[in-house]
Amino acid sequence: MANNHFNYKTVYAFAREMHPKTEKFDVQYGTAGFRAKASTLGYVMYRMGLLAVLRARYKKGCVGVMITASHNPEPDNGVKLIDPCGEMLEQSWELWATKFANVADDELVDVIHEIVSKLDIEMTQRVEILVGKDTRPSSPSLAKALCDGILALSGKPIDYGIVTTPQLHYFVYCKNSKHEYGIPTEEGYYTKLSNAFKKLRGESFNNGNYFNKILFDGANGVGAKKIKYFQECLGDSLKIEMYNDELIGTGKLNFMCGADYVKVKQTFPNGVPQITEQRCCSVDGDADRLIYYYLDENKKCHLLDGDRIAILIAEYLKEMVESTGLEVDLGLVQTAYANGASTDYITQKLKVPVSFACTGIKYLHHEAQKFEIGVYFEANGHGTIVFKKEFKEKLKLALENTSLSNEQHGAIKKVLTIIDLINETVGDAISDMLLVETILHSKGWSIQDWEKKYTDLPNRLMKVSVKDRTQITTTNSERTCIKPDGLQDEIDTIVARYKAGRSFVRPSGTEDLVRVYAEAISQEEADQLSLEVALKVYDMADGIGPKPSL
Numbered sequence: 001m002a003n004n005h006f007n008y009k010t011v012y013a014f015a016r017e018m019h020p021k022t023e024k025f026d027v028q029y030g031t032a033g034f035r036a037k038a039s040t041l042g043y044v045m046y047r048m049g050l051l052a053v054l055r056a057r058y059k060k061g062c063v064g065v066m067i068t069a070s071h072n073p074e075p076d077n078g079v080k081l082i083d084p085c086g087e088m089l090e091q092s093w094e095l096w097a098t099k100f101a102n103v104a105d106d107e108l109v110d111v112i113h114e115i116v117s118k119l120d121i122e123m124t125q126r127v128e129i130l131v132g133k134d135t136r137p138s139s140p141s142l143a144k145a146l147c148d149g150i151l152a153l154s155g156k157p158i159d160y161g162i163v164t165t166p167q168l169h170y171f172v173y174c175k176n177s178k179h180e181y182g183i184p185t186e187e188g189y190y191t192k193l194s195n196a197f198k199k200l201r202g203e204s205f206n207n208g209n210y211f212n213k214i215l216f217d218g219a220n221g222v223g224a225k226k227i228k229y230f231q232e233c234l235g236d237s238l239k240i241e242m243y244n245d246e247l248i249g250t251g252k253l254n255f256m257c258g259a260d261y262v263k264v265k266q267t268f269p270n271g272v273p274q275i276t277e278q279r280c281c282s283v284d285g286d287a288d289r290l291i292y293y294y295l296d297e298n299k300k301c302h303l304l305d306g307d308r309i310a311i312l313i314a315e316y317l318k319e320m321v322e323s324t325g326l327e328v329d330l331g332l333v334q335t336a337y338a339n340g341a342s343t344d345y346i347t348q349k350l351k352v353p354v355s356f357a358c359t360g361i362k363y364l365h366h367e368a369q370k371f372e373i374g375v376y377f378e379a380n381g382h383g384t385i386v387f388k389k390e391f392k393e394k395l396k397l398a399l400e401n402t403s404l405s406n407e408q409h410g411a412i413k414k415v416l417t418i419i420d421l422i423n424e425t426v427g428d429a430i431s432d433m434l435l436v437e438t439i440l441h442s443k444g445w446s447i448q449d450w451e452k453k454y455t456d457l458p459n460r461l462m463k464v465s466v467k468d469r470t471q472i473t474t475t476n477s478e479r480t481c482i483k484p485d486g487l488q489d490e491i492d493t494i495v496a497r498y499k500a501g502r503s504f505v506r507p508s509g510t511e512d513l514v515r516v517y518a519e520a521i522s523q524e525e526a527d528q529l530s531l532e533v534a535l536k537v538y539d540m541a542d543g544i545g546p547k548p549s550l
């Protein structure tokens, strides 16, 4: 039994005087933590500071707290906790997070007592909490509330300032792995990734149809700031022309630019020069999502989204590993949003098994960990690759095997370098971009060559505002709607009228709305299908505001 004579006076005082619970409604730890209007989040931050200390003590390691609302508009903000291994907070603790956020000020200490005694948390450890924030103007004051929570329970906040979400995940894991995974500093991160990139690129920066220039849309967020350091480290090996780096507080974050805008609107972002056939990419507000695209001679924007990125990577890794001569169990994880054509290509052409998970990196990550090499991506461009520890050891052992050929040894070294290029802790737009650039370079492909692999089914994403989005519940990896009663039957009837039609609805875990996805044989039909389904949701789930329209 832990010795827990902790004095909670400061916790009480801070809760009542500095960070009182201002909102009456309950909030929930959603797809990626809490997200809401920044002005409502002060007390939630304070309480997450408290919880982070408890989590760190329970896990006996440092944890991270990231202040970001990622793809959401600038007035929103949010917070998510990062576990010691650099992954998202373990799901059983999401319930504690929700409880902490919603309890009355006077009962806050009771909930702390409850968790401390239930989980036998030793309260005397001095734990470190790594704090990061994106570029939202609301982030510094929210960070102050968070740090007050950390200090109230005698934790030690270590402020990393403005960093990308994946950087903070990386730092947390580096610290807990005692630097085995890397050095937990920004410089350590840039050095590890850029050294691996340059090693893979070699002396010749262009190859076949591949040219080493890319236009980069930083979404007016933290990605725009950090890519500059990469450019310095990469030198001439990759020329990154950076766009959309407005000053903090101009309201331009994610506004008509960034990965979410490009993917949802299927259009070219503002602020990036329209050069025909030029390879471009966008990241989102905290640089954990990546989307590629180009404009054709008719000014049509061609998207290469998370599905395409996943396939490019899975195919490349499969070939690489085959050339090492080692047996490997490689699999891919997608969500319901994955384009049907991509799933067909992976299973039928690539012969790589596919698993489905619910929306949210936390679900995909764990599903991917079941494979020796697990590639996971959401269609929105959020994803990474995880390698089993045993697989990495197998590679290192094989290097000592003298019966293998020089070519096999070369291939093994290359796979090890590729692993160094990847941020395995979480989807990382910049690391993913460097990997995509590496693969295109190695194949000598233009973005158009990459696109030729298969043809996407036209699709459309829509948003519907409803009175209470929790009225909508789903099952079957979110592909079937259970509530409201009868909605799924209506969707099935509508879908049956469309050739190659598919559609599903689910409540967003990051925004107060319901998402509708549809795909069909032509763009017009995909648009029409999604509109019909969106209107049905509006009617059957208490839609509010203007009716959905295209």
Ligand code: G16
Binding pocket: 031, 032, 069, 070, 071, 072, 284, 288, 289, 359, 360, 361, 362, 378, 380, 382, 507, 508, 509, 510, 511, 515
């Ligand atoms: C977050 C999650 C993603 C998810 C996205 C949208 O992304 O990390 O896994 O796909 O939200 O989720 P929902 O449809 O539930 O709103 P980000 O980039 O906003 O952190």
